[in-house]
Amino acid sequence: xxxxxxxxxxxxxxxxxxxxxxxxxxxxxxxxxxxxxxxxxxxxxxxxxxxxxxxxxxxxxxxxxxxxxxxxxxxxxxxxxxxxxxxxxxxxxxxxxxxxxxxxxxxxxxxxxxxxxxxxxxxxxxxxxxxxxxxxxxxxxxxxxxxxxxxxxxxxxxxxxxxxxxxxxxxxxxxxxxxxxxxxxxxxxxxxxxxxxxxxxxxxxxxxxxxxxxxxxxxxxxxxxxxxxxxxxxxxxxxxxxxxxxxxxxxxxxxxxxxxxxxxxxxxxxxxxxxxxxxxxxxxxxxxxxxxxxxxxxxxxxxxxxxxxxxxxxxxxxxxxxxxxxxxxxxxxxxxxxxxxxxxxxxxxxxxxxxxxxxxxxxxxxxxxxxxxxxxxxxxxxxxxxxxxxxxxxxxxxxxxxxxxxxxxxxxxxxxxxxxxxxxxxxxxxxxxxxxxxxxxxxxxxxxxxxxxxxxxxxxxxxxx
Numbered sequence: 100x101x102x103x104x105x106x107x108x109x110x111x112x113x114x115x116x117x118x119x120x121x122x123x124x125x126x127x128x129x130x131x132x133x134x135x136x137x138x139x140x141x142x143x144x145x146x147x148x149x150x151x152x153x154x155x156x157x158x159x160x161x162x163x164x165x166x167x168x169x170x171x172x173x174x175x176x177x178x179x180x181x182x183x184x185x186x187x188x189x190x191x192x193x194x195x196x197x198x199x200x201x202x203x204x205x206x207x208x209x210x211x212x213x214x215x216x217x218x219x220x221x222x223x224x225x226x227x228x229x230x231x232x233x234x235x236x237x238x239x240x241x242x243x244x245x246x247x248x249x250x251x252x253x254x255x256x257x258x259x260x261x262x263x264x265x266x267x268x269x270x271x272x273x274x275x276x277x278x279x280x281x282x283x284x285x286x287x288x289x290x291x292x293x294x295x296x297x298x299x300x301x302x303x304x305x306x307x308x309x310x311x312x313x314x315x316x317x318x319x320x321x322x323x324x325x326x327x328x329x330x331x332x333x334x335x336x337x338x339x340x341x342x343x344x345x346x347x348x349x350x351x352x353x354x355x356x357x358x359x360x361x362x363x364x365x366x367x368x369x370x371x372x373x374x375x376x377x378x379x380x381x382x383x384x385x386x387x388x389x390x391x392x393x394x395x396x397x398x399x400x401x402x403x404x405x406x407x408x409x410x411x412x413x414x415x416x417x418x419x420x421x422x423x424x425x426x427x428x429x430x431x432x433x434x435x436x437x438x439x440x441x442x443x444x445x446x447x448x449x450x451x452x453x454x455x456x457x458x459x460x461x462x463x464x465x466x467x468x469x470x471x472x473x474x475x476x477x478x479x480x481x482x483x484x485x486x487x488x489x490x491x492x493x494x495x496x497x498x499x500x501x502x503x504x505x506x507x508x509x510x511x512x513x514x515x516x517x518x519x520x521x522x523x524x525x526x527x528x529x530x531x532x533x534x535x536x537x538x539x540x541x542x543x544x545x546x547x548x549x550x551x552x553x554x555x556x557x558x559x560x561x562x563x564x
Contacts, residue, residue, distance in 0.1 A: 140183070182221035235266035236318070300559060323550075
């Protein structure tokens with residue numbers, strides 16, 4: 100009411116601003132951006148260069164050319180590809196000179212010029228730092244550059260483009276091969292029976308699971324990684340059996356030994372450019388533990404690459420005083436050795452008084468070991484080709500039939516079968532979160548870290564079988 104009794108009307112106008120559309124934020128596009136190889140950021144920059152060579156004369160022509168190529172090669176939606184095409188134009192207009200100088204200069208320019216940020220604002224992609232999750236500790240495998248065998252260092256640096264991060268590893272060594280021994284798969288080809296073993300060899304005399312806080316920080320998060328220790332404890336509590344014996348049945352049975360061959364060692368002291376080769380072998384009759392150099396072994400031919408005859412597990416190593424550090428390697432387990440060496444009086448072989456052997460086991464192998472441990476559980480009612488444990492992303496899942504089975508009986512079926520059947524899905528969840536490593540860099544945890552405490556005694560490798 101006004102003072103004179105008149106009604107006062109106030110007119111308010113409200114406006115609601117909706118956020119701009121985010122054409123890449125849907126699940127399908129996000130999956131392509133996250134896991135495709137090469138990723139759309141890499142494809143965009145590569146195709147931009149090709150479009151310019153084809154004669155894309157202005158911004159519209161460049162954007163149209165890049166968009167068509169990105170959609171065809173990656174499967175991104177048209178709307179999402181528009182954002183990448185605009186990023187290509189931005190890169191060309193603001194960073195052409197920098198990108199001609201190399202990946203690092205190009206990456207820095209994409210950041211400082213705002214091209215990368217504009218792409219994320221357009222696309223609605225949630226991670227403006229492609230290298231944020233990169234852990235460049237799994238080196239590239241050896242390669243041949245002409246007749247030169249090139250090996251890469253175990254630690255690299257992440258270089259970002261638009262939405263993708265790439266690990267670049269510095270060259271560790273270059274060896275010129277000969278016509279008689281050409282370069283094949285990153286090594287100078289030779290026959291395994293032509294391989295000359297070094298006298299500096301040790302065999303692993305003791306190997307015990309290391310505690311969880313040992314022994315190497317594979318993912319560079321500030322904590323040493325040994326997730327298998329937790330998984331082993333959970334598995335033993337759940338089924339009453341050791342998972343390690345399934346993951347490493349040969350070592351657990353004592354049939355074969357781990358042999359460490361150190362190449363390039365003159366004497367225990369400060370040295371670099373060493374190599375540590377790891378073989379599996381068998382002891383010859385009559386060789387006793389503890390006698391320097393008297394442990395005589397043959398190694399299996401399976402330890403050599405079938406293509407080039409080089410040792411399959413070969414780690415770059417450094418020695419500072421008596422402290423040896425080797426790896427991680429490009430082998431399937433990405434092995435690493437950290438040990439204190441002792442020279443032996445005879446000068447034959449070396450010993451390790453205290454050391455660790457660590458690495459990564461792919462989740463598929465862990466799931467296979469679990470299934471091997473449960474292979475005799477007929478009471479689950481599973482078909483012969485139906486696994487008890489399967490892997491889904493970063494989890495291990497129990498087959499639903501296990502929780503539904505009521506035929507596993509104590510005193511009749513094996514204890515492991517009864518325990519898992521009675522725990523059902525709760526048991527599976529108990530060990531479901533133990534994967535802790537991302538081997539392929541796609542941000543899915545696909546491996547389990549492991550570590551052993553080891554000691555080693557001097558040995559001699561006398562041949563191959």
